[in-house]
Amino acid sequence: MKNLSNKEAVEKLRDLATDIDFAILSTNLGQAKFDATPMSTKKVDDEGNIWFLSGKKSNHYNYIKEDNKVALMYSKPGNMSFMNVFGKAEIVSEQSVISELYGTGDDMWFDGENDPNICALKITPDEAEYWEPKQNKLISFFKFGIATIKGEQPDLSQHGHITV
Structure with missing residues (x-):
């Protein structure tokens, strides 16, 4: 288990969040029926905050x-890359922030960057955990095959804890 903090933590968080891109945002965490919504990562800033665009009429907004x-x-199962992030969300309505994050692909969800329903979500991580392969997929499959033949446990991934 690798423990990352400070600049190294922000870089790992940025690398994984932007490479994987899509995340499930879970809110209403204290309830048995929490809310879970797929979201596309817009950016990870220099402080490690993760940014999304969202609609003000969504359940998670409320x-x-x-x-x-x-x-x-x-x-990202195809790459065997996974990350869980726990933190606090902030709703940001500043037009300059929304304009910075907005891309043409967002037209599918909003009526342009000036849509009155749009806002940004800033997620400030408290901590995160990640799992990713130690080597590329081909080497991992090869090592898995060898370990299976030998009846051994393959050592394919690394697990780490991130404190931002």
Whole structure:
């Protein structure tokens, strides 16, 4: 288990969040039926904050207004890369921030960057955990095959804890 903090932590967080891109944003965490919504990562800033665009009419928007504790679950099974992030969400309505994050792909969800329904979500991580392969996929499959033949446990991934 590797423990990362400070600049190294922000870089690992940025690398994984931007490479995986899509995350499940979970809100209403204190309830048995929490809310989970797929989101596309817009950026990870120099402080390690993760940014998304969101709609003000969404369930998670209302849950964040009540309780800002959130979890993000990133998963890219094809690469065997995963990350869980626990932190606090902040709703940001500044047009300059929305304009910076907005891309043409967002037209699918919003009526342009000036849509009155749009806002940005700033997720400030408290901590995160990640799992990723130690080597590329081909080497990992080869090592898995060898370990299977030998009846051994393969050592394919690394696990780490991130404190931002």
